[in-house]
Amino acid sequence: MKQIFLVIIIFSNLYLLNAQTKQCWPSYRGNQALTAYTDVELENSYELLWTYKTVDIIKSSPIICNDKIFIGSNDGFIYAISNNGELIWKYNAGTSIEAPPLIIDQTIYVGSLGGNVFSLKANDGKLLWKYKTDGQIVGSAGWSQDKNKTKKQIIVGSYDFYLHALNAENGDTLWKYEADNYINGSPAIDKNTSVFGGCDGFLHMVDLETGKSKDKIDIGTYIASSAAILDNKAFFGNYDGEFYCVDLINKDIVWKRSDIGTIIGSPAVSGNKVIIGSQNRNLYCFNKSNGETLWTFKTLGKIDSSPVMTKNAVVVGSADGRLYIVNLANGEKIWSYEIGSPISSTPAVIENMIVVGAEDGRVYCFESVTSTPSQKF
Numbered sequence: 001m002k003q004i005f006l007v008i009i010i011f012s013n014l015y016l017l018n019a020q021t022k023q024c025w026p027s028y029r030g031n032q033a034l035t036a037y038t039d040v041e042l043e044n045s046y047e048l049l050w051t052y053k054t055v056d057i058i059k060s061s062p063i064i065c066n067d068k069i070f071i072g073s074n075d076g077f078i079y080a081i082s083n084n085g086e087l088i089w090k091y092n093a094g095t096s097i098e099a100p101p102l103i104i105d106q107t108i109y110v111g112s113l114g115g116n117v118f119s120l121k122a123n124d125g126k127l128l129w130k131y132k133t134d135g136q137i138v139g140s141a142g143w144s145q146d147k148n149k150t151k152k153q154i155i156v157g158s159y160d161f162y163l164h165a166l167n168a169e170n171g172d173t174l175w176k177y178e179a180d181n182y183i184n185g186s187p188a189i190d191k192n193t194s195v196f197g198g199c200d201g202f203l204h205m206v207d208l209e210t211g212k213s214k215d216k217i218d219i220g221t222y223i224a225s226s227a228a229i230l231d232n233k234a235f236f237g238n239y240d241g242e243f244y245c246v247d248l249i250n251k252d253i254v255w256k257r258s259d260i261g262t263i264i265g266s267p268a269v270s271g272n273k274v275i276i277g278s279q280n281r282n283l284y285c286f287n288k289s290n291g292e293t294l295w296t297f298k299t300l301g302k303i304d305s306s307p308v309m310t311k312n313a314v315v316v317g318s319a320d321g322r323l324y325i326v327n328l329a330n331g332e333k334i335w336s337y338e339i340g341s342p343i344s345s346t347p348a349v350i351e352n353m354i355v356v357g358a359e360d361g362r363v364y365c366f367e368s369v370t371s372t373p374s375q376k377f
Contacts, residue, residue, distance in 0.1 A: 020038065022038070022039065022040050022350060022351040023350050023351060024064065024065040024066070024350065025038070025062075025063055025064045025065070025348040025349060025350055026063055026065050026102070026103045026104070027063060027100070027101075027102045027103070027140060027142075027143075028061050028063070028100035028102070028139075028140035028186055028226075028346065029140075029186070029226070029228065029266060029268075029306065029346070030308070030349075032142060032143065032144070032188070032189035032190075033188055033189065033190055033228065033229040033230065034142075034186060034188040034226050034227065034228045034229065034266060035228050035229070035230055035268065035269050035270060035309075036228065036266070036267070036268035036269070036306060036307065036308045036309060036346075037268060037269065037270035037308075037309045037310070038308065038309075038310055038349050038350070039310075039311060040310045040311065040349060040350065040351050041310060041311045041312050041313075042310050042311075042312060042313040042315070042325055042334075042349075042368075043352070043368035043369060043370055044334055044335060045335055045368070045369040045370075046325070046335060046337070046354060046366040046367060046368055046369065047366065047367060047369055048337065048364065048365070048366055049085070049353075049365045049366060049367045050084065050085030050365050051085070051362045051363060051364050051365070052079070052081050052085050052087070052362065052363040052365075053361055053362050054073035054075050054077065054079065054361045054362070054363070055073065055075035055077075055361060056073055056074035056075035056076075056096070056361055057073075057074045057359040057360070057361055058071065058072075058073050058074065058345055058357030058358060058359065058361055058362070058363065059074065059098040059344050059345060059357070059359070060072035060073065060097050060098055060099060060100055060101070060345060060357060061100035061140070061306075061345045061346035061347075061348065061356075061357065062100070062345070062347075062348045062355045062356065062357060062363065063100065063101050063102070063103055063348055064348045064350050064353070064355060065103050065122075066106075066122070067082065067083045068080050068081065068082065068083070068088060068122065069081045069082075069083070069348070069355055069363065069365070070101045070103065070108055070110075070122070071100075071101065071345075071357055071363055072093075072096075072097025072098065072099060072100070072101065072110060072112075073096075073097060073357075073361065074096040074097070074098065074361075075096070075361070076092060076093050076094055076095055076096055076097065076112075077090045077091060077092055077093065077097070078090065078091045078093055078097055078101065078108070078110055078118065078120065078125070079363070080108075080122070080125060081363060085365060088125075089124055089125035090125065091118070091120055091125045091127070093110075093112045093114070093116065093118060094112070094114055094116075095112050095113045095114030095116075096112065096113040096114075097110060097111075097112050097113070098113060098138045099111040099112070099137050099138055099139055099140050099141070100140040100186075100346070101140070102140055102141045102142070102143065102154075103122055104143055104152060104168065105152075106121065106122045106123065107119055107120065107121060107122060107128065107168070108120040108121075108122050108125075109141045109143075109154050109156075109168070110140075110141070111133075111137025111138075111139070111140075111141060111156055111158075112136075112137060113136040113137070113138070114136070115132060115133040115134060115135055115136055115137060115158060115159075115160070116130050116131065116132055116133070116137075117130070117131040117133070117137065117141065117154065117156055117164075117166065117171070118130055119131075119154075119168075119171060128171075129170055129171035130171065131164070131166055131171040131173075133156075133158035133159075133160050133162065133164060134158070134160035134162075135158045135159025135160035135161070135182065136158070136159045137156060137157070137158050137159070138159075138184055139156070139157050139183065139184060139185045139186040139187075139226065140156075140186040140226075141154050141155060141156040141186070142154075142155040142156070142186060142187040142188065142189050142194065143155065143168065143189070144189050144192075144194070144208045146209065147192070147209065151167065151168075151169075152168035152169075153165045153166060153167060153168060153174055153208070154166040154167075154168050155187045155189065155194055155208070156187070157179075157183030157184070157185065157186070157187060157196060157198075158183060159182040159183070159184075161178055161179050161180065161181060161182065161183065161198075162176045162177065162178055162179070162183070163176065163177040163179065163183060163187060163194065163196065163204075163206060163211075164176055165177075165208070165211055174211070175210065175211025176211065177204075177206045177211045177212070177213065179198040179200050179202070179204060180198070180200035180202070181198055181199035181200035181201075182198065182199040183196060183198050183199070184197075184198070184199060184222075184223075184224045184225075185197055185223065185224065185225050185226035185227070185266065186226040186266075187206075187226075188226060188227045188228060188229045188234070189208070189229075190229040190232075190248065192207060192208045192209060193205050193206065193207065193208060193214060193248070194206045194208055195227050195229060195234050195248065196226065196227065197219065197223025197224075197225070197226070197227060197236055197238070198223060199222045199223070199224070201218065201219050201220050201221050201222060201223065201238075202216040202217065202218055202219060202223075203216060203217045203219055203223065203227065203234065203236065203244075203246060204216045205248065205251075215251050217246060217251060217252075217253070219238055219242075219244065220238075220240075221238050221239055221240045221242075222238060222239040222240075223236060223237075223238050223239070224238070224239055224263070224264050225237055225238075225263055225264060225265055225266045225267075225306070226266040226306075227266070228266060228267045228268065228269045228274070229248070230269045230270070230288070232247065232248050232249050233245055233246065233247060233248065233254065233288075234246045234248055235267045235269050235274050235276075235288075236266070236267065237260075237263025237265075237267070237276055237278075238263060239262055239263070239264075240262070241258065241259070241260050241261045241262050241263065241278070241280075242256055242257065242258050242260075242263075243256065243257040243260055243263060243267075243276060243284075243286070243291075244256050245274075245288070245291060255290055255291035256291070257286065257291050260276075260278050260280065260282070260284055261278035261279050261280030261281075261282070262278065262279040262280070263276060263277075263278055263279070264279065264304040265277050265303060265304050265305055265306035265307070265346070266306040266346075267306070267307070268306070268307045268308055268309035268314065269288060269309070270309050271288070272287060272288050272289065273285055273286070273287070273288060273294065273309070273328070274286050274288045275307045275309055275314055276307070277303025277304070277305065277306070277307055277316055277318075278302070278303055279302040279303065279304065280302070281298055281299050281300065281301060281302055281303065281318070281320075282296050282297065282298050282299075282303070283296065283297040283298075283299065283303060283307060283314070283316055283324075283326065283331070284296050285314075285328075285331060294331075295330055295331030296331060297324070297326050297331045297332075297333065299316075299318035299320050299322065299324065300318065300320035300322070301318045301319030301320030301321070301342065302318070302319045303316060303317075303318050303319070304319065304344040305317035305318065305343050305344055305345060305346055305347070305356075306346040308346065308347050308348075308349045309328065310328070310349060311328075312327070312328055312329075313325050313326060313327060313328050313334060314326045314327075314328055315347045315349055315354060316347070317343025317344070317345060317346075317347065317356055317358075318342075318343060319342040319343070319344070320342075321338055321339050321340045321341050321342060321343065321358075322336045322337065322338050322339065322343075323336065323337045323339060323343060323347070323354070323356055323364070323366075324336045337364075337366065339358050339360070339362075339364060340360070341358045341359045341360035341362075342358070342359045343356060343357075343358050343359070344359065345357035345358065352367055352368040353365065353366070353367055353368075354366045
């Protein structure tokens with residue numbers, strides 16, 4: 001009986017290493033479906049806890065898990081930083097890292113502008129394997145399991161036009177799916193399907209077992225961002241300022257907005273709301289069912305950073321150099337902090353803590369004013 005309990009405990013701990021919790025933001029947008037929602041209630045005020053300086057600008061987005069923060073920099077290094085802002089390790093990838101890292105089972109996976117996917121041990125940064133594509137990688141990797149849940153695969157898009165599926169243990173190619181142009185965003189994972197947009201102007205749906213196309217929908221222009229999936233619907237924007245809700249079952253467009261400016265970032269979606277930022281400086285909140293505008297919030301710069309939605313608020317960065325917290329119900333500003341350098345990185349949000357990178361090359365960590373030492377991380 002003790003052995004059974006031990007197996008259950010071990011299995012549960014391994015599962016938690018892959019899962020988003022209030023204390024773990026393990027991937028770009030927080031989860032496989034890229035919804036960017038966390039079941040955390042944000043406070044009304046945050047203070048700067050620490051910053052960590054890299055050598056070049058940061059476009060990569062941080063992840064947080066197991067008391068560590070992982071992020072890439074255009075200086076070519078992947079960083080692991082402690083919860084008090086001290087360097088744990090850094091790995092020289094040789095070329096800029098704009099893609100956000102992913103953590104699974106104490107392993108980091110991240111792509112580079114040199115076209116490599118790196119697998120690193122999370123505790124010390126030791127290289128486990130490296131996989132080479134023929135184009136730069138700017139989007140985060142996703143992950144899935146086979147139908148028997150015995151093998152994990154890493155899914156990543158490249159400027160070589162391919163979506164690559166790799167064995168998570170050794171980096172071997174499992175399959176490749178060819179699009180008609182660059183793949184810029186991150187693949188969203190929904191059951192046995194990977195959904196992504198490309199510079200070919202299509203929203204692609206790919207079978208995760210076979211790597212074959214299930215279908216694709218012609219959007220007509222570049223899709224630079226990643227889709228978020230909820231309730232069998234995909235939400236995403238394109239370069240021409242159109243925002244879509246697509247039914248993944250019927251393979252048709254449910255609604256479209258055509259009046260909101262160029263979209264580079266990815267949406268956050270939960271409940272009846274979907275939220276997206278635009279280069280026209282506005283943060284939009286739409287009704288998830290019909291696309292009607294519920295509220296807008298205007299910043300002083302374009303919004304390429306992707307928003308994060310919590311139980312009561314939205315966190316987003318802007319090119320005006322500020323990080324904002326906005327009321328989810330009405331779009332009114334709750335709090336902001338002036339970093340002074342454009343923010344294209346997406347925040348990582350856990351209980352009592354927000355972490356984001358900025359184009360001054362620094363990682364910024366904020367804690368809630370009301371938090372206590374026992375609540376941190």
